[in-house]
Amino acid sequence: MSSTGPPPEYTSFGCTLCGTRLSFRVKYVGKKTKCPDCGRVNVIPPPEVKRAVPKPLAMEGEQFELWGVDEAPLPAEQIAKQPTLIPVSCRLCYTLMYAREAHLGKQAKCPDCGTKTLIKRPAAEPTSGPVGVPDGQEYQLDPTSAPTPRPVPKPVAVRQAEIREAERRAYEEKEGGTSDSDAPRKKKRKKKRAALREQPVKFPLVQRVPAMLLTAPILIRWFVLSVFLVVVSSFGSFGAGDAASKFHAVAMVCFFVISCILGILWLAAASAVWLAILTESADGHDELHNPPSTDFVEWIGEAMYFLISAVASAVPAALIGKAMTQLAESLSPSVADLGPVLAGTGWLLAFPVAILSSLEQGSPMAVFSPKIGKSLLTCLPTWLLYYAETMLLIGAAAAGSVWLIGRHPLLGMAAAPVLFAATLLYFRLLGRLAWQLSELTSIEIEGAE
Template sequence: MTEHSSSHIKTHVVKCPVCSTRMSVRTMDVGRKTECPDCHHRFTIEKAEIKLEVPDPIVLEDGYGLKEVAHDHDDARKKMGQEIMSQAQREIKEQAERKDLNKRTQGAFEERKPRNYQESEEEEKKHREQLTPIDYDPREELVDYPLTFSPKEIQRDILLFSDVGLLMRWVFLSLFASVTVYFAANAIYYGLQPNQTFMTYMYSLAGSALSVVLGAGTIIFLGSHFLFLVMSISSGQEEWDWPELGIFDRMMEALFLVIAALLSFVPFGIMATIDPWSALPLLAFTFLAFPVIYLSMLDQGSVVTPWSGMIVSSLFKLPGKWLLFYVATSVLISAILAAGAALFFFAGIDRLAYIALPGGVMLVGGTFVYSLWLGRLSWEIGALSAAQREEEE
């Protein structure tokens, strides 16, 4: 007997005559007995009944909407295929018509576009020809920042200090300056101890190193913000958009403040090496020279050119404004120094670190006030220069 795999064995389904359970049996077992798995009734396997499914007749519609039965299936298939082909041809034709319509519409737009552009250019040219020099004045949309101490301008300075960006930077830089002053005070305290030990020496060295590092960072950010305030006020900007700059850009901006301060301290430093007491009057030169050098470098746009004819000539053309600036800033610096001396007097050398926080707040706040007034002075110089150019024209 030849064995066949189970995949080649023919089977069919039979139904139990008692419980109607359907089960699959082998076709080769027809005529034999089998047992129902549910009711256990034994019955004879019969041949499978083969039912042929006859498809329903295809119903078509003629041109008059009347239905007829197509007994010839081949003719019905042909007609159905013809209808499908005609429908596809109609869709292709409609797509082609839509593409052609889009092309005509796009072409009409392309024809109109150059003409519209030409008309707009002609209108803009006529508008430019009708403009007067006043329309080109960049200061028209800006505000005035005269260097006066009237109640109105004092109120404006207070409002400027209420700027959220300025307040945040004041707090941030005050903390940095306070920490710097704290480490510097500790370095001075341990360095002045009469009996120096290894630990006091290390404390003094560590405090000096930390104060130098933190002080450098404070000067970089303070110099960058100092430049921003001076330029914003001098250009007449009412709303400030504080820029987010990288550390390298801030270092470049801080160079204006650092180099201007160093150049103004040169005479004092040279004389201090010869006779310290004789060098004290030269601090007045530092106070007078710093704003001239700083504004000159800003006017020239370079830290290597600390001289500007316009800034120097303004000393003679605007003597009242310069005098007012020097008086106001001298009062400001004197007030900060007096407050610092009072704090030092009450704290003493032993508690020098306790004045770090108020000292940092006063230092940064005073620098910001100085920058606002310097910006107002620069605005006065710019207004004078603009008036002179208008007279020459």
């Protein structure tokens, strides 16, 4: 079918070699031309005849159109205008067919298998809906199966605070009951402590001092922590000294870091044992009624009492060392040799005051208590006896450790259990001192919260 438009004036084609598009007038059809790009000679073909586009079959017959604005009927009206179709299933192959109401009672031939099936109206489906229940026969809910109210979520910090408060109240009830006022509570606790004590002793700093240290809870903790201290000391000795090679230097640094980490863990665990011995001895007990907790976080809090008190006690020791250095410059250089000894003695004199003050006031930052300071004057003989015993203890432990280390390097490992046992006895004496001070004055030593 040719186009009905005017004939074309130009013909276009592509070069048969390079594909360059060339255009010429119709009068040059059949002549030869040379491609300007590649030089190939081509024959000019006639122009292509454009054929008319055939009309799609869908455009013939009844056409669908779009509804105008607000002209479309409602969906219910459109459904109502549709013819009613009756579903019919082939009685042989069950092919689903549809027929109109005018075909009721006639035979419908299946398009798949050719079997004829009678067209009939399908049975009415029962209406769906709730089934009524006679009065008095309704379902009854069990009151016991009613859901409980959902618990209100609490932050972890609030929950831990409640648990510790409950533990503190239980401990206070065990020690002597609780009361709204502070004075009656302390009086009841004092009576309860007196009931839990062994037979009263006249000299707490002398009589039955090792009794608590020989009990099973203390011996087990002494053995475990002594072995732990030997391990820490071994790692520390490996990390000290001169490096023979680069590999040795790297290994020394690793051992030193491991010894520091294990040392911090050991100090936290030992602080819990020291504090338990001190507070139980201050209550007049010869055994642990409230052993240390297994919570590492609580160990860190208890260790702060000893660390802060030790640092605060170093202040007078540093002043004594500086004074001895100035005296050595003005008097004699030999006086400077006494500086470390006097500084260590000053630290040993100040540490008991600092740790008892912090426990008496219930805060590790309160390193001085007026009541403890006053007891240095009112209970001077008791303090002097305590200082004499602790000086002898520390001197004996130091001398024994030096002797063991000097005999053989392997015997030096035995110095760790000896020194740790000396610290347990030291805090046992400190607790007995606090007990005697509480009997002579109004000082009350509380456990770390």
